[in-house]
Amino acid sequence: MSNHEYAILLYYKFVPIPEAEAFAKEHLDFCRALGIKGRILIADEGINGTLSGTIAQTEQYMQHMRQNPLFHDMVYKIDPADRHAFTKIFVRYKKELVTFRYDQPLDPNVIGGKRLSPKQFYEKLQQEDVIVLDGRNGYEFDIGHFRNAIRPDVESFREFPDWIRENMGELKKKPVLTYCTGGIRCEKLTGFLLQEGFEDVYQLDGGIVTYGKDPEVQGRLFDGKCYVFDERISVPINQTDEDIVVGTCHHCKKPADRYINCANDSCHMQHIVCDECEERYDGYCSSDCEEHSTATINYG
Numbered sequence: 483m484s485n486h487e488y489a490i491l492l493y494y495k496f497v498p499i500p501e502a503e504a505f506a507k508e509h510l511d512f513c514r515a516l517g518i519k520g521r522i523l524i525a526d527e528g529i530n531g532t533l534s535g536t537i538a539q540t541e542q543y544m545q546h547m548r549q550n551p552l553f554h555d556m557v558y559k560i561d562p563a564d565r566h567a568f569t570k571i572f573v574r575y576k577k578e579l580v581t582f583r584y585d586q587p588l589d590p591n592v593i594g595g596k597r598l599s600p601k602q603f604y605e606k607l608q609q610e611d612v613i614v615l616d617g618r619n620g621y622e623f624d625i626g627h628f629r630n631a632i633r634p635d636v637e638s639f640r641e642f643p644d645w646i647r648e649n650m651g652e653l654k655k656k657p658v659l660t661y662c663t664g665g666i667r668c669e670k671l672t673g674f675l676l677q678e679g680f681e682d683v684y685q686l687d688g689g690i691v692t693y694g695k696d697p698e699v700q701g702r703l704f705d706g707k708c709y710v711f712d713e714r715i716s717v718p719i720n721q722t723d724e725d726i727v728v729g730t731c732h733h734c735k736k737p738a739d740r741y742i743n744c745a746n747d748s749c750h751m752q753h754i755v756c757d758e759c760e761e762r763y764d765g766y767c768s769s770d771c772e773e774h775s776t777a778t779i780n781y782g
Contacts, residue, residue, distance in 0.1 A: 489540040493532075499528065502525060503575040506574065518533045519567075520567070522571075525577060526578060540559075595684050596684045603659065603661070616661065617634075618634070618739065620635060681775070705728045706729055716740070720741075731756040738755060749767060
């Protein structure tokens, strides 16, 4: 039984939402009244959210959503927490739940990769001749990823179509395993791969977060930590003694697995840093940032 007083919810569902822009405004009012914090995206194609609140608040939120026929069966990934993981609540209407900007429709309810449970994914990972594609950005990969996965050289999800065409064109006949944080990006990514002619495409159902909670797999074959988009920045996945650190310190290149934001307010570049270098560089990503910040303080 958890003694934590807060919970963090991660969820999404692709379902057509009538008058989605108006629903987003109504949902913001509800969230504010409830007192939860987080980021929720509403689009004509569905909902994508991550939020934090007390146990009572998050239970009330899920109960409220289950009463809506559109979201009655939505799956929630729940993490216990000691406090809020966000400082504010944002509910925004967007054209896409994940910005892909592909010129053809990609409805995950119509086209998508075969879904694999954590156990099935774990078994597939160990087969020969499989391609493991990380469906996240490069900086997310750098702090943790599945063993032998391909690191995508992208800084945003919208760059994937061009990157795949340029780097994976000769792999269309091989089995491709995809994964991402909570599963939503793979919903679009696998549909794209299938439309591009890839023949055998799979996605990790529920993403890395679900994989790490599976009692049988226990996060095996995931090295490092999983990047998350809240104040925690990263969470452990591999619950076994096989867990290793794969990130490297931005400054000294020693093993490290913690991201911080540069202390320079005009930079705030997120970078991996070890404890020693964080202290040595006072949280700055470079000497230029430290000098700039010091000059700003001294001269206003």
